[in-house]
Amino acid sequence: MTDILKVENVTLQFGGVKAITDISFNVKEGEICAVIGPNGAGKSSMLNVINGVYLPQIGTVTYNGVERRSINPRDAAIAGMARTFQNIALFQGMTVLENIMTGRNLFMKSTWLEQGLNIGRARKEEQQNRLAVEKVIKFLQIESIRKTPVSKLPYGLQKRVELGRALVAEPKILLLDEPMAGMNLEEKADMSCFILEINKEQGITTVMIEHDMGVVMDISDHVVVLDYGKKIGDGSPKEVMANQDVIDAYLGVSH
Amino acid sequence: MATIPGLVLSNKKSNPNAIALRYKQLGIWNAYTWTEYAAEVSKTIEAFKSNSIGKGSVVGIYGNNVPKLIFSISAIQALGAIVVPIHPESTKEELKKIILSSKADFLIAEDQQQVDTYLGVASECSVKNVIYLDGRGLASYDNSNLTSFDDLISKVSGSNTEIDINSLNDKDTAFYLYDEYEDNLYKVSHEALVNNCKKIIELNTLSAKDSVVSYLPLSIPTNLLFTYVTSMASGMSLNLPESNQTIEKDLQEIGPSILYAPSFVFKHIITSISYRIESATQENYDRYMKHYDSLMKIYDKEIKGETSIIDTLTKTWLMLTTFAPAKNVFGLTNIKHAFVSDGVLSKVNFDFFHAIGVEIQHSFGQAVSCGCISVQPDHSVSSENVGSPMKGTEIKINNNSEVLFKTDCLGDSVSGELNIEDGWVNSGYVGSIEDSGALIVEGRSDDILTLKSGTKFSPEKIENLISCSPFIKSTVVIGSGQDSLSAIIVIDPNSVNSWADRKNIRYTGYSELASKDEVRDLIRDHIKCVNEAFDSELQIKRFVILHRTLIMTEGEVTKTMGILRNKIATNLKDIYSAVENKSDSITLNDIDKLTYQLNVNKVM
């Protein structure tokens, strides 16, 4: 399989603080790649560099064969990247349905004038895209909350809605930032199933940051371990677990 | 033509453009007219034919009510095969039992959950092929026995052929129905089922203009009769909700005129009303209670026929301001007939529903009797009986108080002999017959408990009375061979939650809530109240509040929330032995392999 994503020698710093130092790794098309590491290891920053929220000082990201140092997040979305956020970034003033509908905005070709007059393409698009959204709602089993404002939902369901919003964009690659944080066992199991199904049945490459090692070992094909902004492990879940640096990082051996 | 596929054709002929089936999917209600319904069935027939389902096959319909499964029923029967409806939440044991005793050679499974359950027992069964509707999660399954329903359909050539029912006979077996209490399978013929249904239609003047919502699986024999067959035989629309989580909303959206449900559902509605009102402001709560009292007073007068004009006006006012909106929220506004099976409603609840104009009609029936042998008429005022025998049915009580019946719509046991005494079928229930001729069912004869003193009684009667509290979800009375009775109480999470919130009681989860002293006192007061209706010997002396609910998938309750005593006695044997030993606390090793500490509380 080809590499859909290559991160090469990326260094990111805020002011004087280095969040990421010289990190390189590849993600193969169709795999689930887990990025793990202790808090503050630079995992979220890594995702932010990949889809262009942050601009790295050094290094390149090659996505779909195009090498670049920075990308506009919007262009990343157009190129088929979708993501979720560590601290849920749903649009709190909207319902579940509206939130997931925003994920379809790139499919909407009608102008605002047509939409305002509610004529022609606007009506048709609204219907067609609603259908796509409804399929995702069914997939994620959130039919009973489709008209609920997201601000009224418990944390676990919000995470699910956020996944739906990313998924409905029909991405090539999904970047999931701690999709299971703060969930109970049952919710985690559901979420793992969804991620696996998205990956296996829709063939969407998934890069996922996750703390729960059990989940990571279960569902990922490839694990990248970061610690203090540096890469300390890269390989299959088994290889990574056998890596002494990784064990040290997780058991908290002093640096 | 009294066959199910025949009814499809006759509906197509008489009401070609009327809505036959309406189902919610992807957020909107889609509909099939009888013409489209027939076309779908004939397509399904072709698809099944290509998968070699034919005369003599036995096909399991395994899942929730989704259109494809509904079409499959008629299609299978039109091919001369027999349908076995299987509950989607069936345990492995139950599934195995059904497959083995029905000798099912095909299974139509809804999705991964059903396929997984089946694969767990596949090696012991001889099912030739499993057709699944939803392939989600099944891509990686390597089993040549699995076929996609959609694949089969897509291979069918486009031309629409008429459903061929010439080879069908009215006396052919239509369904194998599973009776959970008996753990037995019964076969019923097209004729028996359809004729039984026509009796209900005639009695209640149902027509094609009515609509019915079916939100329980068709594996429940009474549900099959009152929703699916009723829709077929009368031409009314059958409405299917989107998912189990959206039933309440979907029911409101459709606003059906006919409702069927086992008694636990109506009890659930009462509980919902109660806990919603509990969380209202004090002012609204008081007003509602006041309105409720006046409504019930007027209803009492109505029964006696003593209403004055003022009462009528007051009732109109009460309905307008409180109870019509209350019905609206639960989607009960248009209900003309609400059929209840599997138990009766307590007098309070029964009267309440009648007072607000929801015509509750108790019924009694089992798989062997095609789902119904007796049903209450419209405007019945007795909450205790389950109605008089239907046309062509006779009922009598034998010396052991057991209910015996004769009916012209009788099924037969698949695996064993029917329990027949002198030409009467023994229902396996105990009961009595009122002077009016209406049947009263007290409970299952297997469940009869015998106290140390030798007193025999049906625990269900006590359980029903205790469970009529909105705070109690279910009750199990125990005391076989002992000198006094005890009860295992399962509290209702919703209503007890909002009650606790109202009382400012803090708790983190169900089991902590169940262990609260305040909850114990609440339950104790209720039991005391119920005890007054019984002789000292039949009073509950001690009770245990369970730390969890009874679990259907563990076989502790039936699909209609009936108590399955044997399984409970096994799963909760620690409670039983503690009660026998008269100890005050129980160390319970539960089925989740965890240990819980429970208290045995005394009713003073």
Place this chain on the structure above:
Amino acid sequence: MIYRETGHFVTNYLKDREIFPLKFDKIIVILGLLFLYLYMPTTSEYMLSAHVIPILAVGLATVGLNILTGLTGQLSLGTAGFMCVGAFGTYNLMLRMPENLMSLPVALLLSGIFAGLVGVIFGLPAIRIKGFYLLVSTLAAQYFVWWFFNSYAWFLNYESSGVVAIAPHMYDYWGLGNLLGVDMQGYPARYLLALTICIGLTYFAKNLLRSNTGRNFMSVRDRDIAASVMGISVPRTKLLAFFVSCFYCGIAGGIYSFLYIGNVDLMIYEIDRSFTILFMLIIGGLGSISGSWLGAIFVYEFPILFTWVGDTIFQGAFNTAVVENVSNMVYGVFIIALLIREPGGFAALWATTKQKLRMWPYPH
């Protein structure tokens, strides 16, 4: 209590996004429209000129501000400035274009577009500047526009008094009045034009709100980074919001000058008016189109009502200063109390009431 939703089900997605899905609502709306179109024009001239038409004008401006501030989250204090552009634009189009080319509705539309473009210019900084910092841009717009029309007398047709009356022929509508035998300068005709424009634009705004554009607006308001990650162009969305919002404000300004007071007066478009419209928005409820109308009615009518109370009950005890000061105090108290108790303003109060009616007798 009066809502009966049993039996209401949708069979396609178009029905599911209807503005008034329930039959009951539809009947109310039709009755309301009949009232507004058939009964209202027959009421007194005073009713139309002192109450209804000005409310239509300021209400439309509030809807405009709502699109920018309530939906897109871009704070603006330049509303009066954009109204000013609309009023002067309309006047100059009517004055300088050949009579057979220009008619009031067309001039209103064109000056609305012009105001929208001015809005876009002052919205450009929003691409880089966020939050409160953006206030400076809309304040610049307010003061600059005002100064501009004050400094260049050409726009006022060199009227030294600073107020220019609108010539009667400007209400001609290509001779439509003569054709129908209706006095088009009379208040009923003015009212009907204003009403039609307002209903049309309210419908347009409502459509935007429930379509992709509206969702884009709200996503920029709620979480702009997430919006850009979803592929929404944040700069484009902000500028579009500025355009649409200022388009509404511009037309509202035209209506205010032409259909309400009948002259073009710079003093009307000072910063106080921007604040008044902001009050209407806050009290009505950010993000709700119907709320904007409720807020406009309340804020506009309160001083009138208060004066009336003073005149009838206290024999004219309240002079203008008292009325103005008390009104300001009441607005302030309402704003603070609503923010504390019901941040969604009147619209949310109404929505809660409606929800209560739907769920009655249950609390939820």
Place this chain on the structure above:
Amino acid sequence: MDWVYLIEVLVGGLMSGVMYSLVAIGFVLIYKSSGIFNFAQGTMLLFASLTFVKMTENGIDFWTALFIAAGIMVIFGIATERYVIRPLANQDLLALFMATVGLATFQEGFSQFIWDSDVHGLQMSKFLDIGLLDPAPIFVSDHIPWLDILIPKFDIFASLVAGSLIVILAFFFQKTRTGLSLRAVSDDHMAAMAVGIPLQTVWAIVWAVTGIIALIAGLLWAERVSVSFTLIEAVMKALPVILIGGLTSIPGAIVGGLVIGVGEKLGEIYLADVFGGQGIELWFAYFMALIFLVFRPQGMFGEKLIERV
């Protein structure tokens, strides 16, 4: 170019800049401690000076009036925190801003309702025997022969007051316990609460201090432009000042005030002709701030915001 004239303009600009800064400091204090953009700052000025003026007009002597007005402002500040800010603590900043808009409206109506809507002059020289309050300007050329410009004495007085105010505030922040808590609060609300700093008390103090600053600024402004509704308008000018300064920085407020003061004067003199009209002072400050912010969106001393996602 007449450079002496230029210097005169510059000095004039600096002086009016000081006046802007005085208002801006109040803004910054509240924004820094609670993130609230206090739109009511202007009406607080109006309320404070109107209260003071009405008292002196009714024969109360200067110091007593000052003391009572300060007391009223403190009570008012504490009440604002208690009844407006605290109930809104969990809402977003936009809602809090709107609440201060409401507060401003209320205050505008309230102060004119209980006092009156007239224009009041304030001549502090009537009460205070300070040489700097003498209306005659200082001739710099008397002391520096080659610098032939005039400086109004009052401007020097205002600068001195502003300067002392800043020194006092600096001392308050650096040395006192309350000041330290306030700094902790402005750095991180959660952390401050975790170490036991009573957030609400600190906010109440900030609002009280802001009330006193409003009184001082109000009196100085009143001396220049009289006490009336126009005070609120004048204060709108403080907005570009704090935005240039960066909202969270007191030095920013000062430098911003000076930049706007000088820039405005220069603009009026050298750019008015270009725009073919007088009175560009009306909007020039906003344009300056706008252009500045386009290049530096967080203001001069504001912290660059890194958005965490």
